Amino acid sequence: MAVCELISNNGFDAVTVARTAATAGISVGLVQHYFRTKDEMLLHAFHHVSTHVRHRIDKRIQAGIEHRRPIARVLAAGMAELLPLDATRRTEFRVMRAFAGRALDVPALAEVDIETARALRADIARAVRNGKECGEVEPDLDPWPAAVRLAAVTDGLALQVYRDPDGVQGIPAKELTSSILDAELGATFTGQCRQYDSRKDRP
Amino acid sequence: MAVCELISNNGFDAVTVARTAATAGISVGLVQHYFRTKDEMLLHAFHHVSTHVRHRIDKRIQAGIEHRRPIARVLAAGMAELLPLDATRRTEFRVMRAFAGRALDVPALAEVDIETARALRADIARAVRNGKECGEVEPDLDPWPAAVRLAAVTDGLALQVYRDPDGVQGIPAKELTSSILDAELGATFTGQCRQYDSRKDRP
């Protein structure tokens, strides 16, 4: 959408109704026809990009499941999708981050932000539960602290990578993040999968 | 400063030169006398609040060192200072986050953001090195990946706590974060300090 294009190219402040209309190649009046106010437009854009990222991750996870990969590896691939390791994910991160910044003041945006984060956390918790069933995770482990930790690590690593895209102290970002993510997952997924019914992972 | 007060009370968009002057009880002209442009004013405010937080953490760490606590525990206290677990830290987090959001578009703000993060990471890395010297950390461990991981966990946990201040699934935020931080530190600080018996500091 035009809003995201403007944000990633010229920053959030550059997003005006007139400019958005120009970017999309339509008139101001038509924008108003679809969105009564500017806030409504921004909310829609945030929702749009959030679900877009989410679907991309879901697709990646589905692919991993169909290849019958271990849950830990599927999860690692999904979480890596949130790290700004290439240009695409980097602009995506910029846009998401800009919206999250505004969400501090606009409750409607905050709701989307919180809901997105909650959904991600719930997905991770479900993956841990699945891991318990198939033997990758110890049976008497509470999935939620692990989910919070893994979600936090993903968020935090994304920030670190964004700020230092070239890595730290000569260690490339890709190696750094993948080794950290593997270690974090290894703290929870300690065993190997016995058998696993992939149908349970579907939403 | 008046800028931070406005941000935390009314959001970043409410920060105008006129309103800032009114909040500070001075005239617009005087603000212009000190800061040639609004951006300059914001940059100064960001720098101000960043160093303020940093000094608070440093004080906390210094206190821990003087009490001869294990490095891991000193570090835990310092990192917890960045989590929005009470009203003070929450508004501080809001302000820092608002600036970080603008930093996506304003290079001068981004520089402060990056520099602050780098300094925190360097401090953690130094703590790990100190841990190696005194026996809390294995001698042949690279401090930087550990520092990146711990910094990322802190950032990420702060986000989680901000979004869900009451915790997750009935687990209070304070317990959740402290157990996660302890586990993360425990992954690096595996030994006990030779010089001091840390058992009396343990719960």
Add this chain to the structure above:
DNA sequence: GCGATAACCGTACGGCTATACCGTATAGCC
């Protein structure tokens, strides 16, 4: 075919903003 509804454009307007500018006063220095 025709009325209604939706898609679409252009512009006018009131409000807010950053900032340039001018005026004053106070304090330090020669």
Add this chain to the structure above:
DNA sequence: GGCTATACGGTATAGCCGTACGGTTATCGC
């Protein structure tokens, strides 16, 4: 005493923004 720099207040202005509004074309059920 004068002179200059700094501290401070008030205001004018040009520009941009969101949004209201009136007009035009296209679509479609009946």
